[in-house]
Amino acid sequence: MRPATNRDWHSIGLLLYENKLPQEGAREHLAHFVVATTDGVIVGCAGAELYGDIALLRSVAIVPLLHGKGIGKMLVNRLIQEAKERKIAKIYLLTISAQEYFEHFGFQPELIDKAPQSLKASAEFQGACPAGATFMSLTLGSSRYPL
Numbered sequence: 001m002r003p004a005t006n007r008d009w010h011s012i013g014l015l016l017y018e019n020k021l022p023q024e025g026a027r028e029h030l031a032h033f034v035v036a037t038t039d040g041v042i043v044g045c046a047g048a049e050l051y052g053d054i055a056l057l058r059s060v061a062i063v064p065l066l067h068g069k070g071i072g073k074m075l076v077n078r079l080i081q082e083a084k085e086r087k088i089a090k091i092y093l094l095t096i097s098a099q100e101y102f103e104h105f106g107f108q109p110e111l112i113d114k115a116p117q118s119l120k121a122s123a124e125f126q127g128a129c130p131a132g133a134t135f136m137s138l139t140l141g142s143s144r145y146p147l
Helices: 006-018 027-032 071-085 099-103 124-128
Strands: 033-038 041-051 054-062 090-095 108-110 134-139
Touching (some): 006 027, 006 033, 006 054, 033 071, 041 071, 054 071, 090 099
Antiparallel strands (some): 033 041, 108 134
């Protein structure tokens, strides 16, 4: 795993497309993306949008043939650890199909009406994610998340 660079955007964009995830707003937050590589080829990515002491986890995408191999888990754990190091208090996300997956990390569903105002300006809240997406959060420093 390594931090993403501008040169990685084409591969990240392709991963998002292959996983039916929105590209809108992702490139603007590339500085807070990590990628997983195998033999120099990007096989997974995950990113965060930072808004003060909160973050929006987004764009967790893995090469479809490698789903279920633990790559996503490594990427999400890395972003959670980086958020803790940055003193992020809470991480949020929107998901259509991975609620159970994110619950394994300690994320819990919340009413979308409770979303912080700063998140509502993000591309994901402005229509990149479908209206039926599940809104979830993870409070950092809680005992629910194993180190």
